[in-house]
Amino acid sequence: MHGCNSQAERMENIPESSSKGTKRRRDEDSDAGNSSSLKDDLSFTDTLVALRIMRVQFPHIDKVSVKPFILKSQLYSSVKDRTQVDRELETLRRDKVLRLFKLNTGQDDHAVMFLDDYLNQIDCVVKRMGGKKGGEYEVFGWFKTHVLDSKLESGIEHQELCSLLSLGGKVKESHISLLINAGILTRQLIDPNTYWFAIPNIGSLLKGLVQGRKEIISLLSRRRYKEMMLAALEKKRLRMSPLDMRFHLRDLIGSGHLSTDQTPTGLIIRVSKD
Structure with a gap:
């Protein structure tokens, strides 16, 4: 069912600069702010800009056809003023640009999906059901x-x-x-x-979201100061989640489970004090 969730589709809002594969991919990446490290996009001034960039950076997951979604906690990690995030989300919701979904992850988690993506997702599901x-x-x-x-x-x-x-x-x-x-x-x-x-087909990703959170907290908690350089952490592969490290770190920082600290040698990620 890849047709319903192709990479090309996810990149549709990003200008194309060249017809050459690698160069185009590189151009798309830089246009989307899809830089090699999360530290470059931990501060946006505008919720819609943050949403668009996170939409493009949504991990490509085999065998799961879900349109890109963004967690509210991820926005909190990137737009410093939470009240501004809530206010701008409310406006975008009323203007029917996006929809908010309450997730059944046992926490007060909310996912955000652009309305067009959501309508496409429904169409994909109906098609797959043989509608x-x-x-x-x-x-x-x-x-x-x-x-x-x-x-x-x-x-x-x-x-x-x-x-x-x-x-x-x-x-x-x-x-x-x-x-x-x-x-x-x-x-x-x-x-x-x-x-x-609800967002159809999201079940396995929500399971991965919960398990990935535990895996990262556990990984950091085993370290001497419960901290790690972001550059080293980003290279780690998650075993328990199909979502990527950047997706999880944004979520954990925004929900307050992890904090960041800028040092002369780079950004440190640490487990927040209880």
Whole structure:
């Protein structure tokens, strides 16, 4: 299912400077701020700029077709003013540029995905499910047109969901089941009458996110001062997560689990004091 998540697609917003493979890749990388080290992009002044660069830098993962998503914690690591991040995310959400998703990782994690990417992801999932035009699969069209367009929050109650879907046609329980089976909605545990909007196919990456966090903290905790030079840490390969080191470090720094310290020999990453 690579067609749904190609590298070329992820680079679509980045200007092309040459038709030569390596040179183009290098140009794309530099245009995207995709520098060799994370230390160069730990400070942005604008949330949308940070989002666009992190979207391009989203790790390419084999066998998982998920459009690039960014964690709110990663934005906190790169845009110093958290209130500004929250405010700008809220504006972008209201303007329907992106959507926010509550993640079931046991923490207060939120993922951000550009709306166009999310709509494409839904199309990919429907295609893979063998969705035909008409029949019960028409619910996906109703969902995109009537639900996503008017419900911008991260959750929705059953009654409101049915009411919005009914703008497209007669709603049956099997329609709702189809949306849940596709991974587009998940039931809230506390209130089964309410659903979270979800990113389809994200399950294995969320597992990797949780395990990668533990792996990095454990790696640093075993060191004498619970710290390591960023340059050395970036070279480490993660065993427990398909996501790359940069993705995890941004998340852990932004969530306060790790802190950074600039020294004459380079940036140090250390486990934050409890």
